Amino acid sequence: MTYEAHVVALTGTDEGSAAPPRPAIQVVPLKGLPIVAAIMVFLIAAIARNWQWALDLFHVAGGGLWTAIDLFVGLVVGPILGRLSIPARAEFSARFMPKMVLIMPTLVVMTLAAGFQLAVNLGNLAPSNPNHGWLVASFAVVGVMSVIALGVLEPANIAVLFEMRKPEPDGEVITKLMKRFVYAAGVLGVMQVATLVIMSRVSTQ
């Protein structure tokens, strides 16, 4: 994959002022791929062997990180980002978004795959189980979240990175796409609260 593009900083000679150097932009951070691959292999082994402790680890740690990152990005980072200048937003995005390309899908797969296996193993999916209705509700919440995350948030994330790789990135396009990303993350963060309530209920019944 030849995604790496080096974008050189403004020299300042034609603008009369020096701008901070812009970082090299890699859409998919290749160094992170072996870590993702290792997590996926471990996840498959945990499901195949029904390792209860590992399924718990993947589901609880993955879900906690997923929720925390969504809430933090949507409700803390987003409003701050909205008040920054366009070059500052672009510089932040260049460093932040490639990491999100790897982190979020990995957390989502960890949480959902391990969660489904846990539900099967614990019998929570059985219609007679008191948790069945709660789990179906969580499926519905996750379904809506998936449509927003995969149909709105992820495309905006990738498109920002491609815009950043251009010799002359369009600040308005980046702003528009980042706004979409941050709003989507905010909505997902709020929906995560519903998931937290449901999961707390399921784990204590």
Add this chain to the structure above:
Amino acid sequence: MTARLSSTATEVPARGLPPITQLQVGALGLVIVGGVYMASYFPRRPPLGLPVALLAGSVALFAIGMIMLARVRDFAWDTFFLVGRWALLAYLIQASMIEFAFVHNHASGPALVVVTLMLMMFAMTIPTVIAFTVARYEVVRGTESHP
């Protein structure tokens, strides 16, 4: 090489592109609703009428979107396919993980076929949305047009 970040207050020019994102997200939404419906019955066998109808609707929306996209002139197809193929690889891996979870838990028969077809739609619609979102902002070689 000097790169410049445009920070002028100009609006992103509007371009008359068909509603590909809406159609593909609609197609994705239908298979996710179908998947949630089927998962809510698991490990029992669900009635397949509704999931098959949702799957058919998803395929129809996807096909309409692709036909409309194929008719777009001056579109950055190189970028579309570059992004699309890597995204397809990533989402095929995710879909395979989900398929594995169902097969591992003894899903079989027509229900598994429907789930597999839904996962195929899942793995195709998301890369299409991602690739389209990236390509629409690319300037096509030989033209001055912008999305």
